[in-house]
Amino acid sequence: MLIARGARSSYAHGPGPVWGEADRRATQAFQRAQGWTGADADGIPGRRTWDLLSTGRGKDVTAAGPASHGVPGYPGRQYFRPGRSNDHITRLGAQLVKKGFGRFYDRGPGPHWGEADRRAVEAFQRAQGWRGGAADGYPGPETWRRLFA
Template sequence: MPELWLPGAERHPLGDTAPTDKQYAPRVIWHITWDKNGTATKPADLVPFGQLVRYFTGGGSGAAPHLLWDPFTGRTAQFYPANSRSKSVVDTAGGTRTNRTGKVCIQVETLFFPYCRVRGKTYATVRDTPAKGLSKILAWGRSWGVPDVWPMGTPTWNANRSERTWETRGGHYGHGQVPENRHTDPGPMPKWPTTGPKPKPGAPPFPGRQTFGPGKTNDSIFLLGQQLVRRGFGKHYRVGPSRAWGEADRLNVQDFQLAQNWSGADADGVPGPETWRRLFA
């Protein structure tokens, strides 16, 4: 089982844990603390890390995330284990379970506000920071099955939201992209560090529908499963993709097809040429 607590993070468990809705794909939500307002002409000094820890373990515990992350030092503090919901997004009664959606729904508060000043230098966006410690957080997310993708696009200050995408796609989301929320943070984020070989451009040749289905075992099934996970459509895998076709493969393919607004025979869970092309696009 992956680590419930980010290795190396300071632990400040709040208790008050609650399960997530594990039938949905795993995800990470990114915030900024935005505890001050700076401007290009009037920047403000960054708030000390310890002050935010005291806030989230005290009067601000009702809005605490899983992690507080300082992108200037790499320091992290954790308040909830990965398999619990946290409380940093609006969750309207009777609506989408925003704080709970996913096998994990890890929320990260980045110690930052626009035009903060650190050691005499001003930073307009999180993208401008050194982003120290980001790789460790991303690796922890991957260990829980979170793919390195932004299903609603990389964040900007102009937030867009799609409840359908939120409910069907795993990956990384900005606070402003979460349904029921009206925030616009975190703004532009750093580009994710890449690990391993870069994928070859273009889709691999479609091996034919006869390659997939009950009783089939081959490398194309494994390749399909890997790509489904990368695209955020792997929620039905209990362990992960394999070379043997299973019901989890069919359900994950069907989720992808339904996300294309297909129905009937076009969403039967068996990949055809167009499913394959779009999946690998």
């Protein structure tokens, strides 16, 4: 869940089955993204942290700019929701088309988030081998990174 919320840079090799320092750093990055400081951002997933992570609420960990690998910085989950309209949606849709996931668009991608966008993102996520909640059709930081890589 932490990687899906933007904390991939905390892991050198990805999360594993045993809690470690990378997990603490990733949790702390997520907590700081919520605006928490001090003991509230200790890197230990307490009740508030777990609630935000497990429900998809709260703010994602965001990069300040393009990542070192040349992928444009993920703008944040809030830009990709029903009723939203912005340039990030257009950019996402254009990249989905470029990567071969444009079959859901009747007239091509545009700035308004719609079912075609969600279905195209879901198809891309499933092509990554993701299932269940990991393939929900809403781009998180890892979907964004892989799509633009």
